[in-house]
Amino acid sequence: MPLVTEPLFWALAIPAFLITGISKGGFASGAGNVAVPLMALAVPAPQAAGIALPVLCAMDIAGLRAWWGKWSRRELLAILPGGLLGIALGTAVFGLLGDRQVKLMVGVISLAFLARSLWQARPGRVAPPPAQPDRWRGGFWSALSGLTSTVAHAGGPPLAVYLYPLRLDRAKLVATTVVFFGVINYVKLVPYFFLGQLSAQNLLTSLVLLPLAPIGVALGVWMAKRIEDRLFYRIVYVMLFVTGVKLVWDGLGL
Template identity: 75%
Template sequence: MSIITDPWFWVLAAPAFVLTGVSKGGFASGAGNVAVPLMALIVPAPQAAGIALPVLCAMDISSLRAWWRRWSWEQLRIILPGGLLGIAAGAAVFGLMNDAAVKLMVGGIALAFLARSLWQARPGRAVPAPAQPSRVKGGFWGLVSGFTSTVAHAGGPPLAVYLYPLRLDRATLAATTVVFFAVMNYVKLIPYAFLGQLSATNLLTSLVLLPLAPLGVRLGIWLQARMSDRVFYRIVYAMLAVTGAKLVWDGLAGL
């Protein structure tokens, strides 16, 4: 039984989990999970996902307390069934994907999310009318989110494709996202345990990182009234651009 000793792992993992916690606290809630892409620069991507899951579960507890009963039951009924199916699909292929393929997927998701976000924020873009709820669209993107969440904890971008156009108010969007991923993360503990991702090394490493969970969430709640989403998004987007490009490069080189 041991923890990861590479100092660069801790240099990258600590700020990555704080930023992830800030996002889970409802501040810039669409920023995505940067922990796995950053850790995957040092350790195999599947191991990074295994280390991240217990910490994300702890963050979910703090996030649920912060956003209690502010979620949309209507949207959760639409997206949760697809998300659960996505977990099953992701668990089925998890062991079939080598480290290079997972790095390529994680990096590709990060860059695709970055490109989509920058395109939507381009100057002069007309603001569209709010979209209508759709069981078909919500179920599909919930499934995609559950799949990518299982493989690499990267379910935020696909879910945002469905939820963002609905133009929910900020609190409802944050709370609904928190509940969805809380359910996803706790259900994922079952396949992750069977897949060997909750090994002693991974769990001990998660335990060391665990104090960052409430810290990041509380910081996210505190920042809501003190910093604009634009500044935070710029920080996260810069990190995603660098790490996404590096992971895609490493993934292509390893295929």
């Protein structure tokens, strides 16, 4: 078929990319991990990753325009080398995994991110003092981020483990994250091409979904200035729980 025609795919992909764009626009910036998990409920997980990448690249351009010049140069120097190493590792892993294995990995990452987020938001938690920058720690978590981003565009949680404790101001955190994943996503185009994930069907499907990129990012920029993140996070957490459980179930062949 020239593009994916499964109705369930489109019912899941449209809200997934809007949520991802909203997150890249700076609203609930840790919540943009739903695109591949949701689409993987309707198409093979590797195909979902291939469809997602061109749309994510378009979102990165819109995100960079919105947050230009507000990033932390110090933190980017700490995390970009590890991220590029993670892409190399992720490319090697990607070529060895089948659909069930990728679904299992995406499901586990989704549930682990959800568990960590709920633990940190638990009532009565006393926030620790800001962590100190550490190039080795940043390199480790960014390499893991590059790996999981290559396999399933799920690099947000590992990077958050390093960046969030630094307590950067909101604009600097969002801008640094946008630049990091902008570089990572454009570099990933090369291995995705050689892995066969940028097929004609995937690219045409991405093209149809492309208008959601600027719409989602613009909504995120608008919402970041006017609305609290709490309700949006709750909706995303419910979606991540349901999709994570389903993907783990499918990945285990239950």
